[in-house]
Amino acid sequence: MTDDPSIPTPPAPLISGEPVYGPTPRRSRWHPVRAMWEWTKSMTTALLLFFAVRSFLVEAFKIPSGSMEGTLLVGDFLLVNKLVYGAEVPFTSRHLPAMRTPGRGEVIVFKWPVDPTVDFVKRVVGLPGDTLGMVDGMLQRNGRALSERYISHTDPGADPVGEEFRWQRQYLVRRAKSAEAYHPSRNNWGPLVVPRAHLFVLGDNRDNSLDSRYWGFVPDSMVRGRPILVYYSYLPDSATAVPFLTRVRWSRLGTRVR
Secondary structure (H helix, E strand, O other), X not given: OOOOOOOOOOOOOOEOOEOOOOOOOOOOOOOHHHHHXXXXXXXXXXXXXXXHHHHHOEEEEEOOOXXXXXXOOOXXXXXXXXXXXXXXXXXXXXXXXXXXXXXXXXXXXXXXXXXXXXEEEEEEEEOOOOEEEEEOXXXXXXOEEOOOOOOEOOXXXXXXXXXXXXXXXXXXXXXXXXXXXXXXXXXXXXXXXXXXXXXXXXXXXXXXXXXXXXXXXXXXXXEEEEEEEEEEEEOOXXXXXXXXXXXXXXXXXXXXXX
16 A cells, blocks of 8 residues: 555445445335335226226227228228217217317218117218208208219219108208108118208219108217327228238228228
8 A cells, every 4th residue: 555645435235235325225125015006006097097088089990891992992990089079978968078070071980870879980071050951862951052073983873762861851941842752772862851960971972872852860969089190001802811911902001081
């Protein structure tokens, strides 16, 4: 050892692998009960957050039929904004305040009035007070024929008539022609007046859509939300194994619903 102050003093020696000075750190013990409790709290928080988002903000829906072909395809998976029209509070019939009401031309998700356990996706073509009709497949609203860029026809040569159209009689515009002589068909019906607090919806695939022409108006209280975008899509009608992985429609991912 030297007494020269310019030479730094070496660190204190270690005894049994620990510093001579300072408290000895304690090792935290693993407690199974405490670990399980922390895991349970984390999972509960995550589940509550998931259900809150799903109930009030956005929800995922799958397109099962071709009634909206031209806009949506079978195998599309949608993210739906539930807040915009006033999300329904779970286990009640109440809704949160709506940001706005559905507009003409908007695609919406709603509970099917015939069976509220089933969700439908269609396009709004009529609001309360609108007068609607169809002549040779051309939709007319308030006396004006509409040019609808989004529609498609898969069976334009047919115009079936059925008893399911007869519900329209009580909503016919008053005119000299008696309702008893009214014989509506898929492509020729109306004019009808949309009642208060209801909507009239049609599928974009006009020749293959079970919509308001067949079962009537949609109460605005049954509207669940508005689709935002296609977050996933695959071709389901395929003999390929696991088509949801091998038949992905990559070009549709992220497509906005208009």
